[in-house]
Amino acid sequence: MYNAKYIIPGILFFLALALVPVVYNMGHQFEVKPELPKDQKECVLPTNEMRDKHMQLLNEWRNEAVRDGSRIFVNAKGQKYVKSLTNTCMSCHPDKAKFCDRCHETVGVAPYCWDCHNLTPNQKSPIPPVASAATGGH
Amino acid sequence: MKNSRREFLKLAAVSAMGIGAARLGFLGDAPAHAAGLPTVGNYEEGLKAKHWGMAVYSAKFTPERIAACRKACHDEHNVPDIAGPKEIKWFWGASYEESFPTEHGHYLSEEVEHRQFPLLCNQCETPMCVKVCPTQATFQRPDGIVMMDFHRCIGCRYCMAGCPFGARSFNFQDPRPFIKDFNPHFPTRMRGVVEKCNFCAERLAVGKLPKCVEAAEGALVFGDLSDEQSDIRKVLREHFAIRRKPDAGTSPSVYYIL
Amino acid sequence: MLEKALKGSPRYWGTLTALGMVMLLGLGFWLYQLTFGMKITGLNRDVSWGFYIAQFTYLVGVAASAVMLVLPYYFHHYKEFSKMIILGEFLAIAAVVMCLGFIVVDIGQPQRMLNVLLNPTPHSVLFWDMVVLNGYLFLNIIVGWTSLQYFKNDMTPPKWVKILAIVSVIWAFSIHTVTAFLYAGLPGRHYFLTAIMAARFLASAFCSGPAILLLLVLFLRRLTGFDPGQKAINRLAVIITYAMCVNIFFFLLEVFTSFYSNMPGHMAPLIYLFNGIDGHTMMVPFMWTAVVLGLGCLLFLIPTPVRQKTPALVTGLIMLVIASWIDKGLGLLIGGFTPNPFEEVTVYSPTIPEIMISLMIFSLGGIVLTVLWKIAIEVRVEVEGGNLSMVPPPAAE
Numbered sequence: 080m081y082n083a084k085y086i087i088p089g090i091l092f093f094l095a096l097a098l099v100p101v102v103y104n105m106g107h108q109f110e111v112k113p114e115l116p117k118d119q120k121e122c123v124l125p126t127n128e129m130r131d132k133h134m135q136l137l138n139e140w141r142n143e144a145v146r147d148g149s150r151i152f153v154n155a156k157g158q159k160y161v162k163s164l165t166n167t168c169m170s171c172h173p174d175k176a177k178f179c180d181r182c183h184e185t186v187g188v189a190p191y192c193w194d195c196h197n198l199t200p201n202q203k204s205p206i207p208p209v210a211s212a213a214t215g216g217h
Numbered sequence: 218m219k220n221s222r223r224e225f226l227k228l229a230a231v232s233a234m235g236i237g238a239a240r241l242g243f244l245g246d247a248p249a250h251a252a253g254l255p256t257v258g259n260y261e262e263g264l265k266a267k268h269w270g271m272a273v274y275s276a277k278f279t280p281e282r283i284a285a286c287r288k289a290c291h292d293e294h295n296v297p298d299i300a301g302p303k304e305i306k307w308f309w310g311a312s313y314e315e316s317f318p319t320e321h322g323h324y325l326s327e328e329v330e331h332r333q334f335p336l337l338c339n340q341c342e343t344p345m346c347v348k349v350c351p352t353q354a355t356f357q358r359p360d361g362i363v364m365m366d367f368h369r370c371i372g373c374r375y376c377m378a379g380c381p382f383g384a385r386s387f388n389f390q391d392p393r394p395f396i397k398d399f400n401p402h403f404p405t406r407m408r409g410v411v412e413k414c415n416f417c418a419e420r421l422a423v424g425k426l427p428k429c430v431e432a433a434e435g436a437l438v439f440g441d442l443s444d445e446q447s448d449i450r451k452v453l454r455e456h457f458a459i460r461r462k463p464d465a466g467t468s469p470s471v472y473y474i475l
Numbered sequence: 476m477l478e479k480a481l482k483g484s485p486r487y488w489g490t491l492t493a494l495g496m497v498m499l500l501g502l503g504f505w506l507y508q509l510t511f512g513m514k515i516t517g518l519n520r521d522v523s524w525g526f527y528i529a530q531f532t533y534l535v536g537v538a539a540s541a542v543m544l545v546l547p548y549y550f551h552h553y554k555e556f557s558k559m560i561i562l563g564e565f566l567a568i569a570a571v572v573m574c575l576g577f578i579v580v581d582i583g584q585p586q587r588m589l590n591v592l593l594n595p596t597p598h599s600v601l602f603w604d605m606v607v608l609n610g611y612l613f614l615n616i617i618v619g620w621t622s623l624q625y626f627k628n629d630m631t632p633p634k635w636v637k638i639l640a641i642v643s644v645i646w647a648f649s650i651h652t653v654t655a656f657l658y659a660g661l662p663g664r665h666y667f668l669t670a671i672m673a674a675r676f677l678a679s680a681f682c683s684g685p686a687i688l689l690l691l692v693l694f695l696r697r698l699t700g701f702d703p704g705q706k707a708i709n710r711l712a713v714i715i716t717y718a719m720c721v722n723i724f725f726f727l728l729e730v731f732t733s734f735y736s737n738m739p740g741h742m743a744p745l746i747y748l749f750n751g752i753d754g755h756t757m758m759v760p761f762m763w764t765a766v767v768l769g770l771g772c773l774l775f776l777i778p779t780p781v782r783q784k785t786p787a788l789v790t791g792l793i794m795l796v797i798a799s800w801i802d803k804g805l806g807l808l809i810g811g812f813t814p815n816p817f818e819e820v821t822v823y824s825p826t827i828p829e830i831m832i833s834l835m836i837f838s839l840g841g842i843v844l845t846v847l848w849k850i851a852i853e854v855r856v857e858v859e860g861g862n863l864s865m866v867p868p869p870a871a872e
Binding site for chain 1: 254255256257260261263295356358364366367368393394396399401402404405406407418422
Binding site for chain 3: 370464
């Protein structure tokens with residue numbers, strides 16, 4: 080190969096660099112235990128579905144509520160809920176740091192919901208309180 | 218006019234209490250702090266129309282009344298209080314000349330000359346802001362309300378260039394530090410998006426009238442322009458009303474009774 | 476061919492380093508804007524588009540530089556332009572890159588930019604502007620790069636390159652037309668609301684774009700000895716002169732329509748720009764400078780014996796570029812937004828960070844242009860041998 084002595088080590092170095100995070104986390108187990116509401120037994124959808132698809136659900140909610148004016152969500156059991164992140168989700172899960180952030184921090188995502196949406200329906204100030212150092216804020 | 222307004226307020230109140238409590242929605246048995254939040258029942262009793270519009274009894278407006286409406290609106294929607302040319306406003310007051318700049322009347326009645334007119338988004342029938350928006354972040358609902366989807370706005374400000382009424386404001390900075398009386402039930406905005414009056418779409422959805430209409434104590438009439446029996450049509454039949462800059466071709470849904 | 480950009484004289488590397496430093500400095504200001512928002516600009520509620528969008532608009536014109544060469548070359552077989560064409564196409568690439576850069580820094584949520592593609596909106600002119608600008612960028616990259624490659628290999632470019640070149644000529648008209656439509660269709664913005672906006676954009680583009688190209692080519696001739704041929708220079712100068720006359724004529728049409736009709740909304744922006752309203756006279760010195768330079772440049776450009784002398788030509792071209800820049804890069808946007816919809820004046824002037832961020836994009840364009848022109852000239856040296864001054868026109872088609 081033309082210039083193989085530069086290209087092959089280059090490719091190897093690149094691959095090594097790309098694989099660092101995978102190797103680093105290999106064998107590591109992580110378990111996240113978000114704090115669940117004590118006075119509520121069930122969410123709008125079964126827990127598994129919420130864990131896997133809450134982002135899709137929120138995305139659907141925001142489009143339907145804002146754009147189609149459809150603000151009532153009916154789940155498979157026929158229960159009705161208001162499509163609202165702050166007023167519905169955060170009423171039951173009032174502590175973002177102990178619920179949302181625990182997972183999001185672990186998997187390294189930073190959704191920007193909170194740039195506009197309030198943390199709870201009884202938040203006192205427009206600027207959300209900065210969460211503890213471990214969970215960070217935005 | 219007053220009668221039917223009272224009627225539908227009553228209806229809204231009844232639905233909030235009765236139907237809401239009967240539902241199995243989780244807000245029915247939600248934690249205590251959530252009291253006062255709109256329930257599923259409230260949303261089922263939302264106000265509907267074919268074409269929402271507003272009539273302004275401009276003679277009933279004093280600077281104080283405009284300030285009261287403005288405060289009611291801005292507090293409800295977490296509109297930041299920023300001074301200077303980067304201001305954000307959903308509801309504000311202006312002189313006759315600023316409000317109707319194409320009229321150029323030389324000899325105005327003194328009363329009109331000194332009157333302050335309440336201004337807000339005209340919720341046009343053929344809105345230019347909707348036409349120019351490259352992402353459909355500004356869109357028109359079937360009931361005529363011109364809405365913003367803040368999730369989608371890229372902040373290109375083309376709508377601000379398109380609006381002939383100066384009804385749109387851009388968040389040049391994070392608005393949160395400038396919000397005075399905060400309403401936790403309504404979101405704030407983030408930096409870099411455009412915003413404007415939404416005709417209180419979120420209040421209509423739970424059967425309430427727009428906040429400014431409530432605060433104006435009868436000086437603003439809100440209703441369905443396509444319903445001949447509505448209060449607003451009755452008011453417009455009985456009074457001479459004009460719209461701002463009709464020559465811009467956007468056909469405002471806000472009428473001013475001089 | 477790209478490897479030709481990797482070896483160069485200290486002067487070449489010095490230029491790139493200097494431009495890179497300016498870009499880094501500007502980048503710092505852009506990060507500042509990304510952190511604190513557009514409050515660091517002079518933009519406001521009333522003048523919601525300003526310096527960034529104005530530069531974008533002007534540079535769309537500069538991107539036309541290629542057309543005035545490609546059109547005579549491909550449509551009328553005017554072979555004298557063969558040496559300059561590639562420079563024009565590469566200048567167009569640099570100009571479009573700068574255009575896109577100015578859009579990116581102007582929007583409030585640049586990370587959501589792809590929303591324009593996710594929600595294609597045919598009734599928004601901005602959507603079409605994105606389509607035509609990117610299309611023009613790719614056309615010029617493909618046509619320019621392929622014909623240079625074939626020239627290097629001493630081969631006739633394939634037929635599809637010629638077809639794409641012809642498409643790019645027509646496409647170039649679309650970038651001006653669509654960019655003009657961004658403004659021309661807005662009710663209530665009287666300075667924009669004119670049927671000849673697209674025509675004005677074309678006239679202004681066809682004088683200022685080739686003028687900048689010609690200035691750069693003359694500079695290149697001094698620097699490297701690369702000579703595009705006196706005939707080509709003279710011909711391009713004639714094209715620029717005619718386009719400038721048309722440009723001024725179109726502007727006077729606007730003045731007539733506004734003032735003879737006596738319609739207040741149409742007169743107000745012109746009065747603000749040339750006289751000031753309510754004591755706000757910030758734009759007045761700029762606009763009158765543009766008038767003096769715009770008319771003055773014709774004294775150097777119209778008489779053939781004067782125009783054919785390089786120093787006079789350079790003077791005329793510089794005057795033309797400044798005049799057209801003030802007209803389009805300042806006056807158009809500020810006049811369009813002043814007075815505001817309440818017929819009040821809100822003064823806009825760009826802030827230092829705004830100018831620094833603009834310099835970042837100009838430097839980026841400078842880097843793209845330097846690298847591309849370096850490649851083009853090196854290829855010529857390789858093919859025609861010896862020094863940088865090449866004598867016989869190549870049989871390129």
